[in-house]
Amino acid sequence: MYKDLIGDPLPDYHLAENKPWVFWHAYEDFISSTAYLRQRQLSLNEILRPWLKYRKAHAIWAADDIKPLFAFARLIFSKIISKLYRLTTRRG
Numbered sequence: 001m002y003k004d005l006i007g008d009p010l011p012d013y014h015l016a017e018n019k020p021w022v023f024w025h026a027y028e029d030f031i032s033s034t035a036y037l038r039q040r041q042l043s044l045n046e047i048l049r050p051w052l053k054y055r056k057a058h059a060i061w062a063a064d065d066i067k068p069l070f071a072f073a074r075l076i077f078s079k080i081i082s083k084l085y086r087l088t089t090r091r092g
Contacts, residue, residue, distance in 0.1 A: 022050065025059035027076070 003010055029051075036042040060068045 021055040021057050023059060024051075024056035027072070028059075 033042075033047045036047065037044065060072045062068070
């Protein structure tokens with residue numbers, strides 16, 4: 001941060017090697033993939049090819065630490081309940 005503040009250029013940083021895995025957040029990937037398909041920015045083949053090619057590093061699931069999974073599930077559950085409440089109160 002200091003180098004950036006004084007205007008000293010930062011060195012280019014690139015990954016030194018390619019890894020055979022990708023970071024995967026199933027919920028967000030599903031939402032963005034459906035949007036890309038709907039807008040015809042990507043084809044189904046373009047979405048599935050990298051998904052099938054690489055191993056996944058799951059964003060919220062790890063067998064040795066399940067708290068993020070429960071926190072995310074609680075977040076999604078509260079969104080569903082909130083949406084259902086809004087839908088039922090509008091009609092009534």
